[in-house]
Amino acid sequence: MDTQNRVALVTGCGKQDGIGAAIARRLAGDGHAVVVVDIEAGGARDTHEPDGLAKAEWRGVESLVEEIRTAGGTATSALGDISNREDVARIMADAAQAFGGVDILINNAGAPFSMGHGDIVDVDPVEFERVMAINVTGTFLMGQAVAARMREQRWGRIVNVASVAGRVGSKMNSAYSASKAGVIALAQTWALDLGADGVTANAVLPGLIHTSRTISGMSKKAGAPIDPAKLSKTVPGVPAGRAGTPEDVAGTVSFLASDSAAYVNGQSLIVDGGSLRL
Numbered sequence: 074m075d076t077q078n079r080v081a082l083v084t085g086c087g088k089q090d091g092i093g094a095a096i097a098r099r100l101a102g103d104g105h106a107v108v109v110v111d112i113e114a115g116g117a118r119d120t121h122e123p124d125g126l127a128k129a130e131w132r133g134v135e136s137l138v139e140e141i142r143t144a145g146g147t148a149t150s151a152l153g154d155i156s157n158r159e160d161v162a163r164i165m166a167d168a169a170q171a172f173g174g175v176d177i178l179i180n181n182a183g184a185p186f187s188m189g190h191g192d193i194v195d196v197d198p199v200e201f202e203r204v205m206a207i208n209v210t211g212t213f214l215m216g217q218a219v220a221a222r223m224r225e226q227r228w229g230r231i232v233n234v235a236s237v238a239g240r241v242g243s244k245m246n247s248a249y250s251a252s253k254a255g256v257i258a259l260a261q262t263w264a265l266d267l268g269a270d271g272v273t274a275n276a277v278l279p280g281l282i283h284t285s286r287t288i289s290g291m292s293k294k295a296g297a298p299i300d301p302a303k304l305s306k307t308v309p310g311v312p313a314g315r316a317g318t319p320e321d322v323a324g325t326v327s328f329l330a331s332d333s334a335a336y337v338n339g340q341s342l343i344v345d346g347g348s349l350r351l
């Protein structure tokens with residue numbers, strides 16, 4: 074029987090339709106207390122994000138906490154930039170004050186789609202470095218901040234939300250692909266560093282998931298806002314015949330965060346409706 078009263082911290086939870094919020098809802102439903110984190114309460118807005126994707130009353134992580142509590146769960150929020158060491162220390166202090174400490178870390182936060190996006194000759198090196206700082210350094214700092222406690226209590230779960238782009242590359246996405254390969258490598262390395270201590274570290278690699286991030290990305294590629302409804306229709310090349318949902322990713326994360334996944338370590342689980350089959 075799985076133990077379900079642990080403390081989970083999930084980064085990148087500010088968007089109503091985001092993967093982070095879905096993971097937080099799922100882990101709270103599994104019985105864990107959750108700490109929902111973002112750099113801004115409502116999530117950092119992408120430059121190509123069309124207006125009106127979140128409901129007017131949505132107040133980001135504050136609304137998410139209310140939603141989870143109303144459903145009978147336990148939650149609190151913390152704001153901060155995961156690429157900043159002081160912010161990471163403050164987020165961890167907030168989590169410790171609220172619930173004692175973090176048993177399950179879900180590194181879901183990611184730089185906005187448009188940051189560093191473009192053909193190799195066009196990418197701004199400053200943006201490239203910022204993507205690496207958020208996705209790789211941020212993931213590292215969060216993992217480092219929880220490792221000692223997890224090791225000491227001889228139980229811990231770390232799940233890094235990477236991307237299929239980190240495994241097979243992604244056109245016009247040098248920064249994103251390189252950073253997500255780094256996120257996968259961090260999970261593999263932590264599996265080795267912490268595996269003997271009852272701690273697992275795995276990566277989840279989503280394919281095309283229906284979130285405002287994807288809508289922003291497709292709008293950027295199309296040069297105009299695209300209709301979100303179109304994304305849900307049949308997607309060429311995806312055997313499942315549809316885009317994935319944030320809940321599809323959350324279900325996989327829930328398994329990796331559980332006692333049932335104790336012997337799954339250092340893995341990269343692809344959640345893409347069957348597109349890659351690696």
Ligand SMILES: NC(=O)c1ccc[n+]([C@@H]2O[C@H](COP(=O)([O-])OP(=O)(O)OC[C@H]3O[C@@H](n4cnc5c(N)ncnc54)[C@H](O)[C@@H]3O)[C@@H](O)[C@H]2O)c1
Nearest residue numbers: 085091092112116117154155181182183236279282284286
């Ligand atoms: N949507 C997809 O199709 C897809 C596919 C593969 C992987 N992913 C990955 O899944 C994760 C969630 O994606 P999403 O679609 O929900 O996108 P999203 O961009 O809406 O979510 C990312 C969240 O991270 C937050 N964030 C950004 N920088 C931060 C920082 N420095 N500190 C703290 N928080 C920060 C943002 O504010 C945002 O709320 C991302 O890591 C993304 O790369 C998404």
